[in-house]
Amino acid sequence: EVQLVQSGAEVKKPGESLRISCKGSGYSFTSYWISWVRQMPGKGLEWMGRIDPSDSYTNYSPSFQGHVTISADKSISTAYLQWSSLKASDTAMYYCARQGGGGYDLYFDYWGQGTLVTVSS
Amino acid sequence: QSVLTQPPSASGTPGQRVTISCSGSSSNIGSNYVYWYQQLPGTAPKLLIYRNNQRPSGVPDRFSGSKSGTSASLAISGLRSEDEADYYCAAWDDSLYVFGTGTKVTVL
Numbered sequence: 001e002v003q004l005v006q007s008g009a010e011v012k013k014p015g016e017s018l019r020i021s022c023k024g025s026g027y028s029f030t031s032y033w034i035s036w037v038r039q040m041p042g043k044g045l046e047w048m049g050r051i052d053p054s055d056s057y058t059n060y061s062p063s064f065q066g067h068v069t070i071s072a073d074k075s076i077s078t079a080y081l082q083w084s085s086l087k088a089s090d091t092a093m094y095y096c097a098r099q100g101g102g103g104y105d106l107y108f109d110y111w112g113q114g115t116l117v118t119v120s121s
Numbered sequence: 122q123s124v125l126t127q128p129p130s131a132s133g134t135p136g137q138r139v140t141i142s143c144s145g146s147s148s149n150i151g152s153n154y155v156y157w158y159q160q161l162p163g164t165a166p167k168l169l170i171y172r173n174n175q176r177p178s179g180v181p182d183r184f185s186g187s188k189s190g191t192s193a194s195l196a197i198s199g200l201r202s203e204d205e206a207d208y209y210c211a212a213w214d215d216s217l218y219v220f221g222t223g224t225k226v227t228v229l
Contacts, residue, residue, distance in 0.1 A: 035218065037166075044223040045158070045166065045209055059216050095165055105172050106213065107156045111165040 002026040004034075004096050004112035011118045012086050019082035020115045022096030029077035030054040033099035035108060036070060036081045040092040050099065051079055086119045093117075124149060125210050125221035132227040133200045141224045143193045143210035153213045155193040157186055158220075160207045169208070170195065202228045 007021045022034060035050040049060035053072040060070070072079040079096055093114045100109030126144045133139040145151065157170035168177055170186035173193065183204075185196045193212075197204055205228045210221035 037220075044207075045160075045211075045220040047218040047220060050218075061217055097166075101171065104213075105154050107154075107168055107171045107211075108158070108166070109168050109171075109177070111167070114165055 002098070002110045004098060004110055006094075006096060006112040006115045009116040009118070011120070013121055014088055014119055015085050016119075017082070017084050018086055018117065019080050020094060020117065022079045022081075022112050024077045024079070024098065027098075030074050033106075034072065034079040035097050035099055036068075036079075037095045037097060037108075038064075038092045039095065039114075048081070053077075053079065086117075088119050088121075090117060091119045124214065124219050125212065127208075127210060127221040127224045129222070130225045130227065132229055133197075134229045135200055135202065137200045138196060138198045139200055139226060140197075141195045141208055141210075141226070143195070143221050145191050145193070145212060145219075147191055149191075149212040149214035149219055150188065150193055151191040155186065155188050156211045157184075157195045158209045158211065160209065162206070166209065197226070200228055204228060 003025045005023045030053045033050045033052050036048040038046045048064040049070050051058045051070045051072050053074045058070050069082045095114045096112040097108035098110040101107050131139050154172045158166040159169045160166040173188040174186040183199045208224045
C-alpha cells in the first residue's frame, strides 16, 4: 500500500528555522517526484515546488523560490521542506504529494496527511 | 496567485447535477491536461479526474470531466451529501503546477 506519512504539527516563533518531513512507503521512492503544496487557513491549494528523489533535482514555484528549500534523502525514502527563518505568514497546512502518471500526464495520486505549521510570537 | 479561475461556490439538492467551471489560458489548460481534486472537510485532497476526463479506480462514475479550448468543467450527477467538499482544477503551466481558485460545493 502506497503511503506518504508526514511529521507532526509544529508551533514556532518568527525567525526560527524548521524542517518538516514526508516519508514514502509501499513503492519505489526514487521513481516518483514529490511535490509540496501549501494551504493557508481557509484558503486554496498552492503548489510550492517538487523534487526528483533519484537525483534531488528540484524546481520551485516563483512564489516560493528562495523562501523554502525542498530536499530528499533517498536512503530513508524521505522528502523535506525547510525554512531558515519563519514568518507569521508561513502559518499553514503543508501537504506532500506523489507525482504519478507519465509523460505530459502528471498528477498527484497520493497525498500525505498534512503538517500544520503555526508561526506565532 | 491562482491562474485558473473557478466559481467560489456551487450548490444543489440530492440527486441534482452540478457543474463547476475552470477557466485558464493557452499556456496551461489550452496546452496541457486538466486534473480535478476533491478535498473533504479536514482532509487531504484526493485525485478525482486525470487526463481531462479519466477517473482513478474507486471514483464513482457520477463524476465526469471535460475540456474545451482553455476551459474545463467537472460535473457531478446524482449529487449526494458526501459530495459536499471543495473542488480544485489543476494543470501544468510550463514546468509549474497551477491550481484553480477552488469551488465549495454545498448539498442543500
